[in-house]
Amino acid sequence: MQWDVPGRAVREVQIMTTSDPFPPSSRVLPVPPPPRWAVGAAHVVAWSTVPSGVWRVALVLGVPVGVMEREEFLVAFPHNSVLIALTYVLLIGAVAEATSYLTLGLVQPWGEVVPRWIPVLGGRPVDHRIAVLTASLGAVSVTFLWWVLFFGGLLTSPSPDPGISAGEALFVAAYAPLLMWGPLLAAVTWSYHRRHKTRP
Template sequence: MTATRLVPALPSPPRWAVRAAHAAALVTLPSGIWRLLLATGFTAGYTEAGYEAMGFTGRGALYVVGLSMAGELLALLTLGLVRPWGEVLPRWIPLVGGRRPNPRAVTVAAGLGAGALTLGLTQFALWWAFPHPNMTPLGNTIAGFLYLPLVAWGPLLAAVTIDYHRRRRVTGA
């Protein structure tokens, strides 16, 4: 006979945390769509010579498509911090499906991710301070606005991670 240990359910996340998680999943879309346009051959603000120099064709196109997809998938993981599928992993995931993730591992991974994103993406707030000779003036402005939402990704993830940690700590789960 096997004894089943009941784990208390997590308190529901506050509305602000749910909104922040959704916002984190959305901030990668503008720059991702812009990169997808580059991969399809649209110069998207680059001069013709600049577009050729950047190598957005062939393997370069695969790279920018992969970067866009990876960024969005990582951003979508933030939703797991406020959704039931983040409490028990979906069964279709090989080896770990149906199990509860280790809350400490989730908190550490999300915290490190938030720190890395904040450090790595803050530079986009200064987009206009540096010249981009391969871009047209209008393209430079548009690209700057499309990349600007990425600055919020790290802080949004940090806020949702702190909420996740607090809710886990309350239940001891």
């Protein structure tokens, strides 16, 4: 109770609302906006898996890609089934693109608060420590996968032809964007971590 004039009291009434399902301690504190370079890098990562996915689909559909013929690729599937092969490459592409798309969460609002349409967790703040740990492990994993295992294996494998054909150039052009995935994800993760360290 506080007094504004002699002999007259004004009561302070605290109104408790029930519309907010989370207590103040669980609400997200404001963080600085992501720098433009981080936003751009996150979008590059999100698109880096698309060219290789299109290349694989083209291979299964019989489009000449130069490196191998469709029949060579179909040998690995039961009854040389085009349907099974197409399902396989579409699934691989969907997983890769969904994983790379998650990088946008490090520069978007849904990287701070779980979207409300997600059951159970919707509307809850994202634990930035878990996000940083997960993204860091992802950056290390995809860097090792594409830099060491994939392109490292290509460079060290024997080739009967010292030159580079048009088909091989197309193949490299389709898969080369994947080399940016790990380093750019690491950079965006670092930016996300820095922004949360400076949060008031």
